[in-house]
Amino acid sequence: MDVKIESICRKFGIEGKYLRYETITMGHINTTYKVYFFRDGEEKDYILQKLNTYVFKNPVEVMDNISSVTEYIRAKIKLGGISAKRFVVHYYKNVDDGNYYIFGDNGEFWRLSRFIDDSVTFNETNNLTVFEESGKAFGNFQLHLADYPVKSLHIAIPHFHNTVNRYAIFKDSIERDESGRANLVRAEIDEYLAFEEIATRMYKMQRRGELPLKVTHNDTKLNNVLFDKESFQNLAVVDLDTVMPGLIAFDFGDAIRFGANTCAEDEKDVSKVKIDMQKYEAFTKGFVATVGKTLSKNEISTLALGALTMTVECGVRFLTDYIDGDKYFKISRLGHNLDRARCQLALAKDMLLHLDEMQKIVEKYV
Ligand code: GN1
Numbered sequence: 001m002d003v004k005i006e007s008i009c010r011k012f013g014i015e016g017k018y019l020r021y022e023t024i025t026m027g028h029i030n031t032t033y034k035v036y037f038f039r040d041g042e043e044k045d046y047i048l049q050k051l052n053t054y055v056f057k058n059p060v061e062v063m064d065n066i067s068s069v070t071e072y073i074r075a076k077i078k079l080g081g082i083s084a085k086r087f088v089v090h091y092y093k094n095v096d097d098g099n100y101y102i103f104g105d106n107g108e109f110w111r112l113s114r115f116i117d118d119s120v121t122f123n124e125t126n127n128l129t130v131f132e133e134s135g136k137a138f139g140n141f142q143l144h145l146a147d148y149p150v151k152s153l154h155i156a157i158p159h160f161h162n163t164v165n166r167y168a169i170f171k172d173s174i175e176r177d178e179s180g181r182a183n184l185v186r187a188e189i190d191e192y193l194a195f196e197e198i199a200t201r202m203y204k205m206q207r208r209g210e211l212p213l214k215v216t217h218n219d220t221k222l223n224n225v226l227f228d229k230e231s232f233q234n235l236a237v238v239d240l241d242t243v244m245p246g247l248i249a250f251d252f253g254d255a256i257r258f259g260a261n262t263c264a265e266d267e268k269d270v271s272k273v274k275i276d277m278q279k280y281e282a283f284t285k286g287f288v289a290t291v292g293k294t295l296s297k298n299e300i301s302t303l304a305l306g307a308l309t310m311t312v313e314c315g316v317r318f319l320t321d322y323i324d325g326d327k328y329f330k331i332s333r334l335g336h337n338l339d340r341a342r343c344q345l346a347l348a349k350d351m352l353l354h355l356d357e358m359q360k361i362v363e364k365y366v
Pocket residue numbers: 026027028029030055218219221239241242265314
């Protein structure tokens with residue numbers, strides 16, 4: 001593997017002595033490595049990723065979105081008279097000038113970025129300031145792209161947060177029952193079906209023109225934010241593969257789903273799974289403080305609903321994948337997708353009980 005990793009990095013013009021690589025296990029879709037070289041008297045580190053082309057059918061368009069959006073953010077930051085180096089990811093160009101490299105007969109799709117100096121990520125945190133900072137990070141991402149021409153973006157994954165469509169796919173999978181698992185999860189299926197009306201409300205509002213499409217990140221997990229390793233201030237937002245037109249509540253909601261759960265996303269003991277209202281408030285404060293003033297009345301009134309919607313949607317996706325035989329999300333144990341689906345279900349139920357309280361907290365910070 002060392003030889004392959006080194007040779008791909010060389011295709012991106014990386015010089016110096018190759019030292020080693022580490023596998024980064026975060027993320028359910030792409031394959032990620034941190035790679036170290038030695039040059040000019042010091043270690044240099046890079047993030048090398050193999051894109052999942054089963055999930056991203058048109059990876060060149062994904063990279064095109066990423067370069068346009070990062071250029072845009074970089075230009076905005078520079079306007080403020082500061083260097084953008086630590087605040088936005090930079091992808092290397094290959095020898096032919098594209099920001100990706102296609103390797104081997106199977107057409108593996110690789111990309112390489114600089115590792116942002118002195119940065120850290122968190123899978124979970126009990127530090128409320130860190131979580132508030134992540135709210136600011138995604139809020140700022142929104143602000144930077146507020147005047148970006150939304151329609152010029154490629155659709156990386158069609159109908160990504162279209163919950164109506166997610167439910168249709170779910171029902172179709174149950175019907176086909178390819179791996180014979182549907183009968184094992186009848187209870188979970190019924191509970192998710194009971195959430196269908198509320199979880200499709202926001203999408204229907206958007207279809208009626210009541211919610212605007214903006215440039216959204218669409219995968220706002222806490223571990224997609226880089227923080228300064230000393231001060232824990234937010235630096236940059238990463239994992240830009242799903243940047244597409246979307247609703248502001250997708251970004252707010254998915255961050256809450258992942259980061260304001262009292263447990264990990266795949267907790268098996270669902271009796272422990274709750275919405276952590278302190279974390280919820282911390283994120284809301286950071287997010288609304290940065291982007292709140294740009295939001296319409298309808299956008300504001302759907303933020304808490306967005307958290308519930310994204311939790312149900314993600315759970316439906318995990319359960320669909322379990323029923324399909326684990327084709328989409330990486331798993332590290334048998335039944336992993338089912339554990340994830342059960343965990344999202346428990347979280348959604350608890351959110352439903354707290355929905356009014358959650359919305360009041362949003363309004364407190366607007
Ligand atoms: C996937 O790749 P990762 O782990 O950041 C997924 C998200 C889900 C998330 C659930 C392209 O994100 O939509 O919310 O898993 N990404 C894609 O943890 O499907």
